[in-house]
Amino acid sequence: MKVLHLITPILFGLTMATAAHAEDKVLRIATEGAFYPGNFTKPDGSLDGFEIELAKDLCTRMKVTCEIAAQDWDGLIPSLNAGKYDAIMASMSITDKRLEVVDFSIPYIRVSLAFATMGDGPLADLPGTGTVVNLDDEAAAGPAIAALHEALKGKTIGAQTATVGVDYLTKAFGGDITLNEYKSAEQSDLDLLAGRVDAVFAGAPILAASLSKPEMKGVKIAGYTLSGSMFGRGAGVAVRKGDDALKTDFNEAIRAAAADGTMSKLFVKWYGIDLTPEWK
Amino acid sequence: MIDLAFLRETFATLVSGVPLTLQLAALSSLLGAIFALLLVWAQVALPSTLGRVARFYIFAFRGTPLLVQLFLIYYGLSQFRPTLSALGLWGLLRDPYWCAVLALMFNTAAYCAEIFRGGLQAVPAGQVEAARAAGFSGFLLFRRIVFPIALRQALPGYGNELVLMVKATSLASTVTLMEITGLAAKAISQSYRAIEVFLVAGALYLVLNVVLVQALGLLERRLMRHLAR
Numbered sequence A: 001m002k003v004l005h006l007i008t009p010i011l012f013g014l015t016m017a018t019a020a021h022a023e024d025k026v027l028r029i030a031t032e033g034a035f036y037p038g039n040f041t042k043p044d045g046s047l048d049g050f051e052i053e054l055a056k057d058l059c060t061r062m063k064v065t066c067e068i069a070a071q072d073w074d075g076l077i078p079s080l081n082a083g084k085y086d087a088i089m090a091s092m093s094i095t096d097k098r099l100e101v102v103d104f105s106i107p108y109i110r111v112s113l114a115f116a117t118m119g120d121g122p123l124a125d126l127p128g129t130g131t132v133v134n135l136d137d138e139a140a141a142g143p144a145i146a147a148l149h150e151a152l153k154g155k156t157i158g159a160q161t162a163t164v165g166v167d168y169l170t171k172a173f174g175g176d177i178t179l180n181e182y183k184s185a186e187q188s189d190l191d192l193l194a195g196r197v198d199a200v201f202a203g204a205p206i207l208a209a210s211l212s213k214p215e216m217k218g219v220k221i222a223g224y225t226l227s228g229s230m231f232g233r234g235a236g237v238a239v240r241k242g243d244d245a246l247k248t249d250f251n252e253a254i255r256a257a258a259a260d261g262t263m264s265k266l267f268v269k270w271y272g273i274d275l276t277p278e279w280k
Numbered sequence B: 001m002i003d004l005a006f007l008r009e010t011f012a013t014l015v016s017g018v019p020l021t022l023q024l025a026a027l028s029s030l031l032g033a034i035f036a037l038l039l040v041w042a043q044v045a046l047p048s049t050l051g052r053v054a055r056f057y058i059f060a061f062r063g064t065p066l067l068v069q070l071f072l073i074y075y076g077l078s079q080f081r082p083t084l085s086a087l088g089l090w091g092l093l094r095d096p097y098w099c100a101v102l103a104l105m106f107n108t109a110a111y112c113a114e115i116f117r118g119g120l121q122a123v124p125a126g127q128v129e130a131a132r133a134a135g136f137s138g139f140l141l142f143r144r145i146v147f148p149i150a151l152r153q154a155l156p157g158y159g160n161e162l163v164l165m166v167k168a169t170s171l172a173s174t175v176t177l178m179e180i181t182g183l184a185a186k187a188i189s190q191s192y193r194a195i196e197v198f199l200v201a202g203a204l205y206l207v208l209n210v211v212l213v214q215a216l217g218l219l220e221r222r223l224m225r226h227l228a229r
Helices: A002-022 A050-062 A073-081 A138-152 A164-176 A185-194 A204-211 A244-259 A262-271 B004-015 B018-045 B050-063 B066-087 B096-121 B125-133 B138-175 B180-191 B194-223
Strands: A026-031 A039-041 A065-070 A102-104 A112-118 A132-134 A156-160 A178-182 A199-203 A219-227 A238-240
Touching: A026 A050, A026 A073, A039 A050, A050 A065, A050 A244, A050 A262, A073 A102, A073 A238, A102 A244, A112 A164, A112 A185, A112 A204, A132 A138, A138 A164, A138 A219, A156 A164, A156 A185, A164 A178, A164 A199, A178 A185, A185 A199, A185 A204, A185 A219, A185 B066, A199 A204, A204 A219, A204 A262, A238 A244, A244 A262, B004 B180, B004 B194, B018 B050, B018 B096, B018 B138, B018 B180, B018 B194, B050 B096, B066 B096, B066 B138, B096 B138, B125 B138, B138 B180, B138 B194, B180 B194
Parallel strands: A026 A065, A132 A219, A156 A178, A156 A199
Antiparallel strands: A102 A238, A112 A199, A112 A219
16 A cells, blocks of 8 residues: 555656647547436447537547547546646536636537427427527517417426526416426426326436437427526536637637538437527 | 524425425324224234234335335336226326325324224223123223223324324425425525525424424323323
8 A cells, every 4th residue: 555655646647747748649528428418428338429429520620639538527627627638528517617617618509498298198289399499589489488388378397496497487487387396307207207297397408318218208309499598508618727729729610510510410310409509 | 694584584485385294294194093993903803814914014014114105106106007097096196295195194004003002902901801890891891991091001102103294294395295395405405505494494393293292292181180190
């Protein structure tokens, strides 16, 4: 043990040195590898998912060679700042707290919430399926919300407690719906299958993950998908503070991937709906 | 450090959960007591047949956590929805309220059955014999001699079980019911102030149980007034 104590700092120093040395050759991107369908680890150990494919596409656009590695969620930002990686793409939401320690590119996933219902249930025909409504644009959102309101009247909706989803449902539909709050997504999924709730309202990525499970095969996304600044700022690429060149490269590549439709295609492939953000 | 305005606000929120807590406790205790009497009757009247079933029931429900029983009823049974619909039971089991009442009732019945059996078996044989000598028999013997003595002996234990039931209703919050604990959990996830909210929730349960214990004490004193000095 004593020997270990002595050599660990030396080994650590060595890895740091080699890491710094390799920096100008490849761009090292960290992901979590445990958040289907954004990024996940396949049974053979390789990484796959929306963000993995997007990262490869962005790297091609930036004309750099990329290495993508999985890293525990809690260790993502510390190892970015320690120089182990150059960027994080792990469905990481842009928040003020994180902006204190890292910089973010423009968002590449739009925050959006959607309804999941039973394919043969009372809410299977909710209006607006497949359309994303921006709640910040009140003129466009008004009629869509009114249509949803009409269809949801008297129905029971499940949502995860203390989330923006609960806040929004309470604000928009108030007493016209019965709101059941759950601690976790599995609990509300089970109650949807049991018919105790008519729909589950949750983040589109969470629903995409739920729907990929075999038990959930009778469930589908129905009605308008809602997005807006009240739900948050979306997920972006995290880079070290002050790494402005890399940030700008990512921003340009993300805009280009959105402009030529690559992003929409990837979104539809992995999430079933286009969650390309709108930038000013 | 303690924010009085926040405490008041939390108190107002949590008090709205008191009726549901009381309803759950009262209804399940009542149904549970009736069920427990049936379990005791089965053990006394038909010890070799139905009594065995009753003893196994008590063994199973006393030996497993109430939370597990509640989850089995709420999430477990919902997987047999088509069968339950065919039996006409789904309307009841779909509702989290009835799932909670059923779980609480089945659980307390097992404990109460043991309390009642203990009370019954502690009736001194001499008293029963004396009653028989005085010409009592059958139901009259039970109503006038055995039951009053058994009741007095079971009351302290039964009071304990009632207090436990008031607190056990907090588990109903795990199946979406917004009673005191459910509202407290919600308030915490919004404010992140666990100490204040749980203090208020704890105080509410304490008040409910103080009232209950006082009432039980009154009843006990009344039943035991022949022993009062």
